[in-house]
Structures are given as structure tokens and as C-alpha cells.
Amino acid sequence: MQKPSELTGRDLLRDPRLNKGSAFSEAERRQYHLEGLLPPGSSSLELQVARTHTELAALDNDLQKYLLLSDLQARNETLFYATIMSDPATFMPLVYTPTVGEACQKFNHIFRATRGMYIPISARGRVKELLQNWPETDVRFIVVTDGERILGLGDLGVGGMGIPIGKLSLYTACAGVPPQYCLPVTLDVGTNNRDLLDDPLYLGLRQERVRGDEYHAFVNEFVEAALALHPKCCIQWEDFANFNAVPLLARYKDKICTYNDDIQGTAAVALAGIFAALHISKQKLVDQRFLFLGGGSAGTGIAELISQAMVLEGLSIDEARARNALFDVNGLMVKSRQDLADFQKPFAVDHAPVSTFTDAVKALKPTGIIGVSTVPKLFNQHVIEAMAEINERPIIFPYSNPTSRSECTAEEAYRWSSGRAIFASGSPFPPVEIEGRTFVPGQGNNVYIFPALGMAVFATQATRVTDEMFIVAAKAVAEQVSETSLATGLIYPPQSKIFEASLHVAVRVAECIFDNNLARVPRPDDITALIRDCAYKPAYATL
Incomplete structure (x- = not known):
């Protein structure tokens, strides 16, 4: 990630970790060439949170609220977490269960800004190369899914990415794990959900799920690559089918920092x-x-x-x-x-x-x-x-x-x-x-x-x-x-x-x-x- 001093103008407004939106001070607007790119009035973080509450209250559909919060997370991370943490009992069901289930089911039809990393099995042999594209060099938590057993909803393929994203948001909102150390990952090994394979909007690999030795070799390549790049990382396995979840945990739990939630x-x-x-x-x-x-x-x-x-x-x-x-x-x-x-x-x-x-x-x-x-x-x-x-x-x-x-x-x-x-x-x-x-x-x-x-x-x-x-x-x-x-x-x-x-x-x-x-x-x-x-x-x- 670039240093704040290296970003100015629209680039600064597009960086979710540095963007303050209307909370940029007059001096910051002048120094970072933001004048004219924002309305002249300045808001405190507290006032921005109140505005977000008002926006959400005007919506009568939880999925719409989920999407508004997702867009906010992609645009202004500080405001996103300030909003969630201002009323966690209200917002946790919106950013995670039960609303995230519907969001995962409709993932391919409501896809907006990408978040996290998608590692397809077609990239076998190059997993480390793909993981190096993540801008953070010190990742402490990876929540990873292969999308096969999402909540009680079954095989949702790459649509399962909503689960790692939501889980890691709660790492931060509920216990203060700094968000820059968190990486959501989906391992795309295909899907056996015929409705998804027939859907022209489906965003994952259009093939049936890979099983057996090829699957486990791919997962192992991911684990080795993740730990080679991020040796202090903890890997959380999420929503894998039972016949994969149990042996994966047994294989790794005494060797690396890992668990299955x-x-x-x-x-x-x-x-x-x-x-x-x-x-x-x-x-x-x-x-x-x-x-x-x-x-x-x-x-x-x-x-x-x-x-x-x-x-x-x-x-x-x-x-x-x-x-x-x-x-x-x-x-x-x-x-x-x-x-x-x-x-x-x-x-x-x-x-x-x-x-x-x-x-x-x-x-x-x-x-x-x-x-x-x-x-x-x-x-x-x-x-x-x-x-x-x-x-x-x-x-x-x-x-x-x-x-x-x-x-x-x-x-x-x-x-x-x-x-x-x-x-x-x-x-x-x-x-x-x-x-x-x-x-x-x-x-x-x-x-x-x-x-x-x-x-x-x-x-x-x-x-x-x-x-x-x-x-x-x-x-x-x-x-x-x-x-x-x-x-x-x-x-x-x-x-x-x-x-x-x-x-x-x-x-x-x-x-x-x-x-x-x-x-x-x-x-x-x-x-x-x-x-x-x-x-x-x-x-x-x-x-």
C-alpha cells in the first residue's frame, strides 16, 4: 500500500483505508489537492456515522442494507467500522448471519467492488504468485472457504466469498483485530450447483468440483504459499464440506496456526x-x-x-x-x-x-x-x-x-x-x-x-x-x-x-x-x- 503522502486527489478518495470523505479537514484538502473534489462543508466521524444510520433507516430491505454497508466498506473503511461498532447488535445481523446468506446466494447478480482474493484451481503451480498480488505484506489472518457448504445453503461456488469477508469484518468490529492484517480467500475448485453452472452471470470456474488428490494438493499449495509469504498468519477454515473439513483440520492443526470455526x-x-x-x-x-x-x-x-x-x-x-x-x-x-x-x-x-x-x-x-x-x-x-x-x-x-x-x-x-x-x-x-x-x-x-x-x-x-x-x-x-x-x-x-x-x-x-x-x-x-x-x-x- 502507498504511503498517505504518495496519494493525492481522487486516488486518496479511492483508498478505503485512507479516505475520510467529508471529514477531510480544510488543511488536508489543500495539502492533498482535494479542494473542489468534495463539498466544502466538513463533517466529523460522529456526524458521518449518524448520516449512515439515517441512510440505512430509509431502507426496508436487509439485503439493500448489506449492500450499502459493503459499498461503504469498499469506500471508507474507518466509517464502516465506526458505524458497525456504534450499534453492533443491530449491524452484526446485516454484515453477517442471517443477511449474508442471501447475499451469498445472489452474489453473482449483485457483484460490485471486489474484495479479498480468488484462487482458482486452474492456477495450480502459481498460487504463491497470485497471493503476492495482495497489497499487504503482513497478513495475520486468512479466512478461507471453497464455497461448498455455505451456512445451511449448500454449494454456492465463488458466491461463498461473502462468508470470509463477513467473518473478518467481525474480527475487527467485535474484537479490534486491525483490518489491514486480514485477508478473505476463496479457493475456486468448481461447483456442483447446476443452477450456478447454467447461470450466464456466474463468476466462478464453470466446471464440476475437483476431488481427491488433486484437490488436496491444491489446498496444500495454498497453505504453503500463504505461510511462506505470511509466516505469522493464522488460517481459519470456513464452510468446507464435512468430508474435507475434518481431514483438513486434522492434517494441519498440530503443524501450523489454524482452526475451523x-x-x-x-x-x-x-x-x-x-x-x-x-x-x-x-x-x-x-x-x-x-x-x-x-x-x-x-x-x-x-x-x-x-x-x-x-x-x-x-x-x-x-x-x-x-x-x-x-x-x-x-x-x-x-x-x-x-x-x-x-x-x-x-x-x-x-x-x-x-x-x-x-x-x-x-x-x-x-x-x-x-x-x-x-x-x-x-x-x-x-x-x-x-x-x-x-x-x-x-x-x-x-x-x-x-x-x-x-x-x-x-x-x-x-x-x-x-x-x-x-x-x-x-x-x-x-x-x-x-x-x-x-x-x-x-x-x-x-x-x-x-x-x-x-x-x-x-x-x-x-x-x-x-x-x-x-x-x-x-x-x-x-x-x-x-x-x-x-x-x-x-x-x-x-x-x-x-x-x-x-x-x-x-x-x-x-x-x-x-x-x-x-x-x-x-x-x-x-x-x-x-x-x-x-x-x-x-x-x-x-x-
């Missing part, structure tokens, strides 16, 4: 919700039994992290895994089934086959059910009533995204359990009133985990990301939920306070990084000060 981040936010739920039910983690609707990488990831947390509280790993059962399209995952993948087998139970989820609830008597199926309405009235019959305070977590894929709504969970459910979902639901009592549904959004983890990794320059760090993060999220919030059923910190909540989690994770000798920087006397000093805050710099 769908597996480990989802697991941590679910564990955080469980820790908070136990404050309500007054029970112990080791006494819980969980039944998962969905046996993919997200379900097994949550089950494994819960199991690891149970081990820390005294169970053996086999005893812990036996308390976490999986149910998929073919029924309860039992030891006699021949169709289980290796990553599912540790959670197979020694039980007769069970074909319906309601019957599985009645047979296993779980204290909590967790939905990661991406199939809506499967937590039906029979399921919820069965959970309420077994448990005084049943834990009901329909975590599938976006909202249209949620296994049940908040109102259904509360009403069918007579207000006794401890509820959290993957996408937001409004408050529910039942018999004069108001319930505030919690959103088990990974945003409570991955930005804070990212800030801890950034501040410490960590060499690895471990499961212990996710357990620490989950506990740090849960310990911030007030008794007042718990009384309304809210088991996560309010999203309006996400920045402070994230910094608290980042401090705890950083302590874990230092304790395990995984940092590249010396341990400071004050880790809180280290985190806060590293955190980005949107403000215009003097040029």
Missing part, C-alpha cells in the same frame, strides 16, 4: 451456552447428556469439545463421549451401523437402532438437544414436549443457520415446554411473551468466540490454536452472563456489549497461550493492557 468455534459457543445454562439449572457438566440432531463436522466438533471439558471435570474420555450421542438422516448413530465415518465412530452408542428423533429423546433421556442439521422444524412439538417431560429445565439449542434453517423457533421451544426451556439458537429470534413472562432468546453465535480468539492470537502471535483455548474461551463467555440476564433466559452476553465481552475473552485466551508457551512475544506483566493496546478503534488518522 464451523467445528471448533461452533463447539465453543455451544459449550459457553451450556456453562451458562448450568448456572440456571444448578447442575454439573459431568451429569449432562446431549443428543445432537446432525452428525457432521459441527455436531462432532461440539460433542468432542464437550467431552474434553468433561474430562477436565473428572470423567475419562470414553465416559465423556458416551454422554454425547448423534442422530442423522439414518437415525441414531449406534455401533452396529456400517455407514459411520471415522470422525463419527467415537460417539456411536451401544444401543438398538432408533429411527425417529422423538424416540431417541425418550430412549436416551438427554438433558439437552443441539440442532446442527440445517433442516428446519425438526425440533417439533413432540420432541420439545418429550424433553420437557424428562427435564425440569431442558436445554434446547437449535443452532442451524440461517433463520430459515433453524430446527425450531424460540416461541415454539418456550411455549411447548411451558416456559421451562433453556434456549439458544444460531440465528436471532425476538423476545417471547408467555403468560405475562418475557423470555429473551440467546443467540449462540460464533461471534462470541472467533473474534476474541483472533485478537488473542494476534496480540500474542501464537504458533498454534488448541482445543484448550476454545474451552477457556467458552468459560470466559459464560462468566460474563449476569444473573439478571439469566433470569430472562438469556445465556449469552448482550451483543450490544460484544466488544468489551470479546476483549475479556481475548485476555483469558491469551493467558492460556502464554501458559502453554505458544506465544512468539514475551509475556507482559499486564496481559489486559497488551490486548487493549493492540485493539483497533475506528478513528481518522492525521495524514
Whole structure:
């Protein structure tokens, strides 16, 4: 990137990191040849944020709001983040789930300014050359997808780029990771979505997905090239299909600084919700039994992290895994089934086959059910009533995204359990009133985990990301939920306070990084000060 002194006039206005728009001072306009290129009136950043709020309020469509904010990010990065951080509870659903799902589906029809890097498999052998085109020489975070399993929406090809872009925006807005260190990447290996291949506006490679050795060689070339150029970089895998996500994480997690948010981040936010739920039910983690609707990488990831947390509280790993059962399209995952993948087998139970989820609830008597199926309405009235019959305070977590894929709504969970459910979902639901009592549904959004983890990794320059760090993060999220919030059923910190909540989690994770000798920087006397000093805050710099 050019230095500010090297940019003048229109070029300065076109640089999103340096552009101040109407906030350029009179002296700056004169010095950088901006006079006449802007209206003469000058605005403060605060006034610009207020103007953006007014623009957004005039729109009645969330996708239009998403596009306005995307355009703002491409034009004036400081104002974009100042806007998001001024009201995170309002803006996070616009820049990420659930709105980003629709944006990804319509990506090829609403494409505007490009952002991030697209690495097609047709560039095999030249991946490093392509990555060198990125203007920043010090990248600390890459969020990468191959677009095959976007949220609960499936194969969207290059349209999946909205996910890495949105995730990295939240790294900054929610935990202060400086945006210049962030790079969204899409690996384009083709798509099996026939609608996209037949769409003349589709922007990706027009071929079916590459599989097998060729695919893994391409991904490995990307990893090696990324780390050769950016040796302090952490790679976050995002929205890969299960059969790629699990082996990719297993291949790299003990070799480089990397993690998969769908597996480990989802697991941590679910564990955080469980820790908070136990404050309500007054029970112990080791006494819980969980039944998962969905046996993919997200379900097994949550089950494994819960199991690891149970081990820390005294169970053996086999005893812990036996308390976490999986149910998929073919029924309860039992030891006699021949169709289980290796990553599912540790959670197979020694039980007769069970074909319906309601019957599985009645047979296993779980204290909590967790939905990661991406199939809506499967937590039906029979399921919820069965959970309420077994448990005084049943834990009901329909975590599938976006909202249209949620296994049940908040109102259904509360009403069918007579207000006794401890509820959290993957996408937001409004408050529910039942018999004069108001319930505030919690959103088990990974945003409570991955930005804070990212800030801890950034501040410490960590060499690895471990499961212990996710357990620490989950506990740090849960310990911030007030008794007042718990009384309304809210088991996560309010999203309006996400920045402070994230910094608290980042401090705890950083302590874990230092304790395990995984940092590249010396341990400071004050880790809180280290985190806060590293955190980005949107403000215009003097040029």
C-alpha cells in the first residue's frame, strides 16, 4: 500500500483505508489537492456515522442494507467500522448471519467492488504468485472457504466469498483485530450447483468440483504459499464440506496456526451456552447428556469439545463421549451401523437402532438437544414436549443457520415446554411473551468466540490454536452472563456489549497461550493492557 503522502486527489478518495470523505479537514484538502473534489462543508466521524444510520433507516430491505454497508466498506473503511461498532447488535445481523446468506446466494447478480482474493484451481503451480498480488505484506489472518457448504445453503461456488469477508469484518468490529492484517480467500475448485453452472452471470470456474488428490494438493499449495509469504498468519477454515473439513483440520492443526470455526468455534459457543445454562439449572457438566440432531463436522466438533471439558471435570474420555450421542438422516448413530465415518465412530452408542428423533429423546433421556442439521422444524412439538417431560429445565439449542434453517423457533421451544426451556439458537429470534413472562432468546453465535480468539492470537502471535483455548474461551463467555440476564433466559452476553465481552475473552485466551508457551512475544506483566493496546478503534488518522 502507498504511503498517505504518495496519494493525492481522487486516488486518496479511492483508498478505503485512507479516505475520510467529508471529514477531510480544510488543511488536508489543500495539502492533498482535494479542494473542489468534495463539498466544502466538513463533517466529523460522529456526524458521518449518524448520516449512515439515517441512510440505512430509509431502507426496508436487509439485503439493500448489506449492500450499502459493503459499498461503504469498499469506500471508507474507518466509517464502516465506526458505524458497525456504534450499534453492533443491530449491524452484526446485516454484515453477517442471517443477511449474508442471501447475499451469498445472489452474489453473482449483485457483484460490485471486489474484495479479498480468488484462487482458482486452474492456477495450480502459481498460487504463491497470485497471493503476492495482495497489497499487504503482513497478513495475520486468512479466512478461507471453497464455497461448498455455505451456512445451511449448500454449494454456492465463488458466491461463498461473502462468508470470509463477513467473518473478518467481525474480527475487527467485535474484537479490534486491525483490518489491514486480514485477508478473505476463496479457493475456486468448481461447483456442483447446476443452477450456478447454467447461470450466464456466474463468476466462478464453470466446471464440476475437483476431488481427491488433486484437490488436496491444491489446498496444500495454498497453505504453503500463504505461510511462506505470511509466516505469522493464522488460517481459519470456513464452510468446507464435512468430508474435507475434518481431514483438513486434522492434517494441519498440530503443524501450523489454524482452526475451523464451523467445528471448533461452533463447539465453543455451544459449550459457553451450556456453562451458562448450568448456572440456571444448578447442575454439573459431568451429569449432562446431549443428543445432537446432525452428525457432521459441527455436531462432532461440539460433542468432542464437550467431552474434553468433561474430562477436565473428572470423567475419562470414553465416559465423556458416551454422554454425547448423534442422530442423522439414518437415525441414531449406534455401533452396529456400517455407514459411520471415522470422525463419527467415537460417539456411536451401544444401543438398538432408533429411527425417529422423538424416540431417541425418550430412549436416551438427554438433558439437552443441539440442532446442527440445517433442516428446519425438526425440533417439533413432540420432541420439545418429550424433553420437557424428562427435564425440569431442558436445554434446547437449535443452532442451524440461517433463520430459515433453524430446527425450531424460540416461541415454539418456550411455549411447548411451558416456559421451562433453556434456549439458544444460531440465528436471532425476538423476545417471547408467555403468560405475562418475557423470555429473551440467546443467540449462540460464533461471534462470541472467533473474534476474541483472533485478537488473542494476534496480540500474542501464537504458533498454534488448541482445543484448550476454545474451552477457556467458552468459560470466559459464560462468566460474563449476569444473573439478571439469566433470569430472562438469556445465556449469552448482550451483543450490544460484544466488544468489551470479546476483549475479556481475548485476555483469558491469551493467558492460556502464554501458559502453554505458544506465544512468539514475551509475556507482559499486564496481559489486559497488551490486548487493549493492540485493539483497533475506528478513528481518522492525521495524514
